[in-house]
Amino acid sequence: MKKRNATARSRREGSHYRLSAVSARFAFEILSRAGRARRGRLHLPHGVVETPAFMPVGTRGAVKAITIDAVRDLDADILLANTYHLHVRPGDDRIARLGGLHAFVGWSRPILTDSGGYQVFSLAARRRVTEDAVVFQSHLDGQPLSLSPESAVDIQSRLGSDVAMILDECPSWPIPQTDAEAAMERTLRWARRGRARFEALGTAAAAAVTVSTPGQAQFGIVQGGTFLDLRDRSVAGTVAVGFEGYAIGGLSVGEPTATMYDVVAHTAQALPEAAPRYLMGTGTPDDLVESVARGIDMFDCVLPTRNARNGQLFTNVGRINIKNARYGEDQRPLDRDCACYTCRTFSRAYLRHLFLAGEIAAATLNTLHNLNFYLDTMRGIRDAIAFGRFESFRIAFHQRWSRQAVDS
């Protein structure tokens, strides 16, 4: 784990963003800027996250198809895990008894947990939303469950993530403005209740709740669909509650890319300058670059891991579909500009063979490459901001990379 010595930390103290004694182990530094893009450093109980950061998705406490050591070797600073999945199985109570999520999965760096809201709205059966809570059935065995703003806090406290998210209502797209407004307003009311519960953790009022990671931070979530005035009201209300960081939710749910970029730009600018900004569930490599340009510091997305398992690979010259017959005897690495294990070791011909043969190693090797591509992209972004050449990086990135499959 990366450690910074106390002297270095105290010298920079003045630039740290800290909210309250509740999250005394949380701080966010902005080291340099390029337009609205920021190069920062997030201090969390389990270590430091260099931003802009991409968080690999470890849904059930494992990144699909690779070991946790491989995630560390890819030099990811922070892992995302899913509250809903871990609550349903093996249970947050069980994980707390086993010492928390870090000990359970063998990951000593920071973890961010989502609130479970997104999965409840997309996965759970017989869902009923009331003001108090969402009542639903487990997607595994139909067991009746519920998630409230308070229980989402409690579950994440037991899991012991470094960053917990508030429970939000995340509508799909398109949606009438009145519905978007109702979801945004409910999210805001839930944010107040979630923050109150979060601040009560470790006190007599929440004595029954295990605090697996002291100093956990909590992020609010801005909703409002693609309606900029709703986003403004959501920002104002969420910031009034006060969180260590702010996420933009309700995007990457089907809206056009240009619309998403506009909402990101508008919302990021409205958020407090000193706090970290997290764009949830996004996106393609160019979405990352464009969202950083609009002021985003953190990302998560299943795209690199899910596409890897489907044979869709991201490279410095575009997407490759490894199934393509043209790779049958292609001795070149997937991406000649990539230093990952897969590209150092195997030919496109072998990767195609593994994929067509249905070998598990295909999923593993493809995932290693795609995640490395995403993490390399973030490293490139961070260096570009730090060295004052983000705009030229951005142009060069788009020249090299497009959404189209290249299959070169």
Place this chain on the structure above:
Amino acid sequence: MKKRNATARSRREGSHYRLSAVSARFAFEILSRAGRARRGRLHLPHGVVETPAFMPVGTRGAVKAITIDAVRDLDADILLANTYHLHVRPGDDRIARLGGLHAFVGWSRPILTDSGGYQVFSLAARRRVTEDAVVFQSHLDGQPLSLSPESAVDIQSRLGSDVAMILDECPSWPIPQTDAEAAMERTLRWARRGRARFEALGTAAAAAVTVSTPGQAQFGIVQGGTFLDLRDRSVAGTVAVGFEGYAIGGLSVGEPTATMYDVVAHTAQALPEAAPRYLMGTGTPDDLVESVARGIDMFDCVLPTRNARNGQLFTNVGRINIKNARYGEDQRPLDRDCACYTCRTFSRAYLRHLFLAGEIAAATLNTLHNLNFYLDTMRGIRDAIAFGRFESFRIAFHQRWSRQAVDS
């Protein structure tokens, strides 16, 4: 890769078993003995194999659920690959054009390829056996294919394994003696044809066949079911043809364990003392120990890898079924006497969670452990023979380990 210096090698030259100029890069040394058990060293074009050896099964040029580097890190000396599967897809012609199997899969140590006979008899559709060849349909797309004693040699020459196997007819159990005799006699006739073709490789008579690994060795296969007189005749006939090594086929096909041990003991003793002996497709950990005690030098089996994917784990105190509810909060490693990555890093509780969640990492971590258990068992066997304590090792092994699930 392990290298021995030339001086050490030449000093031992007198004890080397070498057959002919055809296989000038092949040699087998017997370093020490314990009863019928032998501690040996097999010299092959791609390196040295310490025997008794277990060969992890890499059916399609990949050991299921782990990367080829993980197989190397487990310190396996030799990999087994399946001729039938690689012939069907991606094709031995393609692999030859890509530089042979070693380059294709990224494995620089020795490889043994089976002949494809076993898979033709167990997998292929509409199989028709004639004296000339087996005609069948691909299990993938119904494409008509055939395998003859000669084409099995050619395919393995293109693949470029270090050890090629002759095409044999492998009957199931039980089988009438007349059928076992017919299969044994045909295997013998095919052995003569296969050896003739093997000796023609690299000459004008087989000029069209790529020799991907000069100095490839060829092993004969003894058949005869559980009939000891048939085994005797098969040994005599196969040895009369003359091969670098000899395999015992047609066991682990359903016969009782005691019967298998008797056939192994009888057949191994009948085989030439100086040549390596390979028991095909066997077996459980105690089968390995007992077969070494009866004179076997080489093994392959899908048991460690297949069982791993089913959650059946081999440990120093017996088998563990990781699904078992009793492991739900078990913080202990799978096997406290195992130094593999899985046991060094994860609890039984986490491994159970990964398995129940259907995570690919479950297959990976379980496979790493089971293969390490098998390779550790072979390391223990080799040390025990070398240090003159094989009998006490054997007794201690059976005291620790049994066929029953322990679930301790």
